[in-house]
Amino acid sequence: MALKITVIGTGYLGATHAAAMAEMGFEVLGLDVVPEKIELLASGRVPMYEPGLEELLARHVAGIEGSTGRLRFTTSWEEVGAFGDVHFVCVNTPQKHGEYGCDMSYVDAAFASLAGVARPGSLAVGKSTVPVGSAERLAGVLPEGVELAWNPEFLREGFAVQDTLRPDRIVVGVPGDDGGRAEKLLREVYAVPVAEGSPFVVTDFPTAELVKTAANSFLATKISFINAMAEICEAAGGDVAKLAEAIGHDERIGNKFLRAGVGFGGGCLPKDIRAFMARAGELGVDQALTFLREIDSINMRRRGQMVEMARQALGGDSFLGRRVAVLGATFKPDSDDVRDSPALNVAGQIHLQGGQVTVYDPKGMENARKVFPTLGYADSALEAVRGADVVLHLTEWREFRELDPAELAAVASSPVVLDGRNALDGERWRAAGWTYRAMGRPRA
Template sequence: MKIAVIGCGYLGAVHAAAMASLGYETVGVDVDEAKIERLRRGEPPFYEPGLPELLRAGVDAGTLRFTTDVAEAAGSDVVFIAVGTPQRAGSDAADLTYVDAAIESLLPHLTEGTLVAGKSTVPVGTAQRLADLVTPTGARLAWNPEFLREGFAVEDTLTPDRLVYGVADADDASVARLDEVYATILARGTDRLVVNFATAELVKVSANAFLATKISFINAMAELSETVGADVTQLADAIGLDARIGRRFLNAGLGFGGGCLPKDIRAFQARAEELGHGQTLGFLREVDQINLRRRDRMVEVIDRELAAVGGDRVAMLGLAFKPNSDDVRDSPALDVSRRLQEGGRVVKAYDPEAAETARWVLPTLDIVGSIEEAIRGADVLALGTEWQHFRDLDPAEVAGMTAARVVVDGRNALDAAAWAAAGFKVIGLGRPDTVPAA
């Protein structure tokens, strides 16, 4: 079987490498020549655990290649569409420019029996519109949404918890073709759902909307906890023991970011409004606002603690929106760093993987090359991303490097008792302060 993947960004590069690892002759196509050159060398253009090895194996074996020429997708049995759908400038809606361009570039190269399978996250109604363009060529269209987590993308592609096929009525041929593609995965007993186009389009955005709502719910409880003196982490532990609720995604702190959840919930709301159901998803606006308020709160707490110690130097630990990624799109840690700088604070930031991407987004930020360089002389340590590197820090060693012993734990990830034992005041969002013993 021959596979083509249009779009070699985060989703597409991982998917292409995964398809090659399953034994298929795979070609990845992208308009970015610099990105393609890196991929040809087996070098991913972003940080993702496990991907370098998968890429190099495919390139070295000759089952995986990359090109800027979409004509090389001609003759493929399946062409996956894996381009980005960013937030449209000046609007909450999704920008489908790249999806439409991918389909337009493919049309002259489609032949009878080719399956075009969309993986990009698109507004409901998009697949049917694209099917109307694809089917006159003799090709078919299906929608096969992705459910990748950054930092676990290879695992999520090769061992997903479910596969969803969105197909037209009675399109058994598309189902059979996708079953062939995913035969190795299905053989492990992976759940497979065959649905219509609209359902497939709603699955990904519905999942992201639910997760975002769960995260913002516990952060709303953090707001109340800070007022009444409760501990939101203990609260999450207690309600998470309810099997109907569960503990996952109930970690209060600085909130969510990245290239999916924020833009997807906004696009979902925008599409609901276009369909005359704005009130149905109106709660997502408050979900978004709760999330953004946690950044405000982090800045407020840091400013308060700086005023208390009479300093202005902040060590920001972490810049990626989550650990095991170099993605700084809508990163809460980077946003807080920017706001602190704009407020006249001196910020030294460190991230083990996201320094390069962060410099591109915020070139004025002083991003240093080591944890030690960031924390030396700092008046406040701020945890912005819960990398294991930071969880493993020895508070006693850190104590000797800082000007004042204050930690603002934006992820509630540190051992507050251990840090307090080393002489630090620890402030966790939604938790009572942990202070050194007198």
């Protein structure tokens, strides 16, 4: 008899996981406590922008013409308990307000509710990013006969569908005493990607919990390293792009995540490394992660340095009354996520210092308006640049790389562009009459 799967929490992670499980052939029931979100998903639409997700969802949601009908949504815990053989918990774990630590309230509430309805013999699977030690504690919340496994997610926004259907690894943490049944069930769940070559790594609970935070900490370190090198290049007259190219040829280093710029943001890397530091302190090994504090500091400093670059481009004086165009609002391309976005942070800083800031982003405008309603917003890059004294490129959308610099130069008040992502073709922009500057690179 085929397994029936529930997905608890239908945000970015949960909605993607639910649709992917249906694509793999399972009957799936998604639960959320927000009725409006459930209504939206039940109509085949998603509350966020993620390439390919809405199409995948519509292919399986029950009630949509031509769908497989394998995917349904509910607000009923009782229905979840009666339906599911395997329950994936995919709720959010944000940073605590005013603290570095992780807010576990959503995870705790989800497990408490699941414990009241889960059938004996079913399996609960945590996918949320949690502090190490959480799984062992949560296992004690579940009733006798309901096992727990921990299966961290490794989704990249913009590639979430691909990362779920064809993951580069599947990590499964199971109890030290008897995790055989949990492993067997999850091998059945992930049979398709495993058959296609995805590694299946079985660990204990603590190791599975540490994999996600360790991976994000390593990526954050690599990004902040090249941004620190950009600071040195700026002081010494070097070229950080050439530096990155040269060291990237070393296979021990690799060339990914070595593009200097305004740094990382989003809902994962910043809060995950801070929560990791907080948990290390609780475990009495805070010195092991002291370096992450500097990684975070380098990252945040880049935003202020971009603001200062803009000020210098305007003559080094006040922003008051000067028009600044910002290309990008999301923390990365192919997403509408503006959480902890460097682009919006820079735009907001300049606005608070008196600049007349106009923002354009291909997908993030609605969310950006919610966060910074006092900024100006344009319907196109051309309109954002119109009359601008300086243009800041802060999110590396393909649309921005393909802009016609000559067309933009014709409407800008002063053709000065600052590339905060080192992604534009500087020679092409200079040939069109622009003064082009990029972080960590020579002026000429």
